[in-house]
Amino acid sequence: MSFMVSAFKHVFGTNRLEKNPLTYHIDREYNVANSINNVTWYDAREADPDRSEYRLYYKNNYIFRKLESDDLMLLAKSNRGKFIIIFVESNSALYKQLLENLEFTKRGV
Structure with a gap:
């Protein structure tokens, strides 16, 4: 199982789920x-x-x-079950800061 599927299962679970998350895109x-x-x-x-x-x-x-395949996707779930999805444009200053501060690589944690 790929890292991404495993991470998504951790957040979403294994049952069918429909949500209306607030979605953000942050560019360079x-x-x-x-x-x-x-x-x-x-x-x-x-x-x-x-x-x-x-x-x-x-x-x-x-x-x-607006998304490109190498943009960063951050997915958060609140204690109340609400979701937020944030996309950060790849190779932007914010993208690089997040990767460094969260100790991520382009392949995951």
């Missing part, structure tokens, strides 16, 4: 865009007891259209 100039977007976490192979393939589905909007 620290411009912040936000929206509330519906996301669904589910096992695309839930009918097959021998396999699983978890996916995070989201509706396309202006924030998701």
